[in-house]
Amino acid sequence: MDEAESLVRDAATRIFQDLGDPQTLNNAADDAWRAPLWSALEEAGLTTAWVSDELGGAGAGIGSGFAVLRVAGEFAVPLPLAETLLAGWLLEQGGIVMPGGAMTVAPTRRADKISLVDGKLSGTVRAVSFATKVDHIAVLADDHVALVSAADCLCRDGLNLAGEPLNSVDLSGVTPLQIATLQNGVDAKALNMMGAAARAMQMAGALQTVLEIAVQYAEERVAFGRPIGKFQAVQQNLARLGEEAAAAIAIANSTAHSIETLESWADDGVYLDVASAKIRVGEAAGQGSAIGHQTFGAIGFTKEHILHRFVQRLWSWRDDFDNEAVWAAELGRRVAAKGGEGLWHGLTAA
Amino acid sequence: MSVAIQFDPIRLPPEAEALRAEVRQFLKEEITAGTFDPNGGSRDNPEFSRKVGERGWIGITWPKEYGGQGRSFLERYVINEEFLVARAPTRKHFTADRQSGPVLIKYASEAIKQDILPRIIRGEVSFCIGMSEPDSGSDLFAAKTKAERTDGGWLINGRKLWTSRAHEADYMIGLFRTSAPTHDNRRHGLSQFLVDMKTPGITCRPVLHPNGNYEFNEVTFDDALLPLDNLLGEADMAWKQATSELAYERSGSERFLETIQVLMELVDVIGENPDVREAEGLGRLVAQLHTLRRMSISVAGMLHAGKEPVLEASVVKDLGTVWEQALPSVARDLAAFVDSDPGNRIRFEEVLARNITIAPKLTIQGGTTEILRGIVARGLGLR
Numbered sequence: 064m065d066e067a068e069s070l071v072r073d074a075a076t077r078i079f080q081d082l083g084d085p086q087t088l089n090n091a092a093d094d095a096w097r098a099p100l101w102s103a104l105e106e107a108g109l110t111t112a113w114v115s116d117e118l119g120g121a122g123a124g125i126g127s128g129f130a131v132l133r134v135a136g137e138f139a140v141p142l143p144l145a146e147t148l149l150a151g152w153l154l155e156q157g158g159i160v161m162p163g164g165a166m167t168v169a170p171t172r173r174a175d176k177i178s179l180v181d182g183k184l185s186g187t188v189r190a191v192s193f194a195t196k197v198d199h200i201a202v203l204a205d206d207h208v209a210l211v212s213a214a215d216c217l218c219r220d221g222l223n224l225a226g227e228p229l230n231s232v233d234l235s236g237v238t239p240l241q242i243a244t245l246q247n248g249v250d251a252k253a254l255n256m257m258g259a260a261a262r263a264m265q266m267a268g269a270l271q272t273v274l275e276i277a278v279q280y281a282e283e284r285v286a287f288g289r290p291i292g293k294f295q296a297v298q299q300n301l302a303r304l305g306e307e308a309a310a311a312i313a314i315a316n317s318t319a320h321s322i323e324t325l326e327s328w329a330d331d332g333v334y335l336d337v338a339s340a341k342i343r344v345g346e347a348a349g350q351g352s353a354i355g356h357q358t359f360g361a362i363g364f365t366k367e368h369i370l371h372r373f374v375q376r377l378w379s380w381r382d383d384f385d386n387e388a389v390w391a392a393e394l395g396r397r398v399a400a401k402g403g404e405g406l407w408h409g410l411t412a413a
Numbered sequence: 414m415s416v417a418i419q420f421d422p423i424r425l426p427p428e429a430e431a432l433r434a435e436v437r438q439f440l441k442e443e444i445t446a447g448t449f450d451p452n453g454g455s456r457d458n459p460e461f462s463r464k465v466g467e468r469g470w471i472g473i474t475w476p477k478e479y480g481g482q483g484r485s486f487l488e489r490y491v492i493n494e495e496f497l498v499a500r501a502p503t504r505k506h507f508t509a510d511r512q513s514g515p516v517l518i519k520y521a522s523e524a525i526k527q528d529i530l531p532r533i534i535r536g537e538v539s540f541c542i543g544m545s546e547p548d549s550g551s552d553l554f555a556a557k558t559k560a561e562r563t564d565g566g567w568l569i570n571g572r573k574l575w576t577s578r579a580h581e582a583d584y585m586i587g588l589f590r591t592s593a594p595t596h597d598n599r600r601h602g603l604s605q606f607l608v609d610m611k612t613p614g615i616t617c618r619p620v621l622h623p624n625g626n627y628e629f630n631e632v633t634f635d636d637a638l639l640p641l642d643n644l645l646g647e648a649d650m651a652w653k654q655a656t657s658e659l660a661y662e663r664s665g666s667e668r669f670l671e672t673i674q675v676l677m678e679l680v681d682v683i684g685e686n687p688d689v690r691e692a693e694g695l696g697r698l699v700a701q702l703h704t705l706r707r708m709s710i711s712v713a714g715m716l717h718a719g720k721e722p723v724l725e726a727s728v729v730k731d732l733g734t735v736w737e738q739a740l741p742s743v744a745r746d747l748a749a750f751v752d753s754d755p756g757n758r759i760r761f762e763e764v765l766a767r768n769i770t771i772a773p774k775l776t777i778q779g780g781t782t783e784i785l786r787g788i789v790a791r792g793l794g795l796r
């Protein structure tokens with residue numbers, strides 16, 4: 064992590080500790096925490112890390128943006144921060160100025176497609192996070208990026224496993240506020256990859272916290288006259304959780320690094336990193352969540368405990384921007400096309 | 414607050430990638446010349462080891478004064494993984510290159526270093542590891558084989574077990590008891606020694622693997638006398654010396670590439686048009702492998718930076734060996750409905766059979782799954 068990234072990391076950590084503490088949010092009777100937390104993030108420039116100064120952003124860079132997302136995952140932040148970062152990044156690829164406020168992106172799944180005909184959009188997309196809670200949607204339509212007012216779209220209500228909006232969005236007939244041609248070789252595939260990498264980083268952060276709180280609990284909770292962390296069965300479970308978290312963090316960081324330094328979105332090595340991250344971190348999310356729950360016993364299976372804030376997001380995030388199975392099938396097809404020797408050459412070239 | 418285990422994103426530098434091209438060219442030439450057959454034959458091939466030595470690829474990270482190149486761990490990493498994937502017969506020099514040489518560099522007398530290191534580098538001598546005993550496996554500190562100091566040298570008596578390649582090795586780095594454990598440190602009292610396997614009083618008895626392979630031995634020491642100079646490092650303090658050796662031993666790509674041929678053959682047997690089940694299965698395997706490789710390169714980078722990433726190495730070995738152990742059975746499942754050309758299929762079945770039969774050892778040798786997870790749990794502060 065370079066100096067800029069650790070500064071951003073520290074800034075984000077402070078804000079979440081002060082205004083987005085998971086236990087405080089879990090106890091909160093209403094949404095009063097939401098506005099102050101969001102404005103603190105905006106004021107610190109964390110919502111626009113991936114947008115250059117010229118277009119109204121903080122110009123913090125790709126690596127710093129990913130560092131913010133890792134911290135956001137560590138706190139299971141229930142706001143459209145990743146979505147706003149991604150939307151800003153997409154608008155930047157067409158040179159569109161950030162409108163300010165919360166945003167999200169569409170499409171998120173490779174199976175969904177939006178077209179632009181005579182200045183109007185057409186198509187319905189599924190699995191758009193926070194569509195009903197944001198002001199704008201950055202839409203990728205053919206080789207264009209369009210800024211759309213969320214109020215102009217028909218959003219069907221829906222929630223992810225953590226109770227956050229996850230909507231189908233019908234864009235048919237919508238006239239965008241602005242349209243620009245995409246640059247830098249960014250296309251629907253690149254958006255899907257960027258979203259997958261962002262989710263992988265959030266999941267890596269969340270897994271780290273699941274590990275930390277589980278280890279801490281194992282040191283404190285006493286059964287049969289000893290802290291449960293003294294039992295070898297519990298130690299072996301937590302070691303597995305530690306390894307899953309380590310694998311997740313390693314591949315998510317590696318992917319962020321690849322994207323930060325990429326020369327082309329068509330590069331096979333970048334694809335391998337992103338695909339591996341979404342698949343491997345998704346697997347770690349499943350296994351890690353299970354061990355987390357097992358460690359906490361009944362108290363972890365309550366609304367009052369914070370564990371669910373992490374686990375439910377892990378479960379949901381692994382589905383966003385296509386889940387492990389979808390990524391794996393695509394990666395597998397690519398590998399098969401190149402044969403056994405090609406596989407090794409592909410791995411070592413990444 | 415952080416208990417996370419850190420793997421920095423490290424990429425192999427250009428000089429390592431340049432070396433990769435050279436290594437691939439070399440392997441291609443040697444296969445063409447018939448020096449070795451990637452699909453069979455002995456893993457032990459003195460001619461091959463000598464040729465690798467000629468290239469300067471054994472002990473490549475070692476100091477120049479002993480014939481090494483002083484090059485980086487990341488370059489060694491590349492040589493190692495290319496040799497593994499090509500199933501090159503490195504057995505003769507592998508252990509010496511990976512861990513025995515570095516132990517000698519750190520703890521042996523100057524005379525021993527001058528004598529042995531250049532011969533390792535030339536691919537002429539081979540090492541084995543004498544740690545386990547009948548009553549001391551995971552619990553290394555229960556070792557009983559004794560080294561007694563006499564006027565003429567160290568007198569060794571006892572038995573080592575599971576010693577891989579002892580029967581072909583020129584030297585052993587042995588772990589022997591030089592004094593009793595102390596009340597507050599049961600790890601105290603063991604010392605590391607250099608053993609010339611031709612020393613009178615040493616005998617090897619074969620112990621066969623279930624498939625009949627002769628790899629490991631029972632090694633008996635009956636009044637074997639070692640020169641005083643052969644004590645490595647400090648007497649009774651082996652427990653302190655072993656840590657860096659473990660990081661070398663546990664993090665390399667041999668901890669996840671041992672059965673890799675199965676994956677290559679699987680890809681070929683599935684062919685260019687996999688169905689969705691095959692494609693998904695393949696994709697998961699590749700994602701898991703790529704992640705392991707990134708982690709292992711990260712550890713090589715830490716070793717290069719002079720750190721002792723014992724915890725990270727244990728993570729790589731546990732995740733890696735569990736993965737490579739499962740690979741043959743996953744591949745067996747994925748290939749179940751493939752109806753492809755019989756040539757491929759036959760080779761796949763052969764490779765599969767070989768790897769299914771060796772798979773159980775992968776999570777035992779060099780520290781069992783349970784022991785590794787114990788180390789990780791300690792790293793998390795639980796022990």
Ligand SMILES: Cc1cc2nc3c(=O)[nH]c(=O)nc-3n(C[C@H](O)[C@H](O)[C@H](O)COP(=O)(O)OP(=O)(O)OC[C@H]3O[C@@H](n4cnc5c(N)ncnc54)[C@H](O)[C@@H]3O)c2cc1C
Binds near residue numbers: 545574577
């Ligand atoms: C193919 C092969 C090659 C080998 N080559 C060498 C070699 O060259 N040199 C050498 O010195 N040794 C070698 N070994 C030996 C190897 O290091 C030991 O087998 C290993 O350390 C385990 O010891 P053990 O077999 O005595 O099993 P044990 O230690 O008896 O363990 C048996 C089972 O009990 C578990 N267990 C033991 N202690 C604990 C604990 N505290 N907590 C939880 N579970 C525990 C183990 O995980 C294992 O599942 C080799 C082994 C194999 C299989």
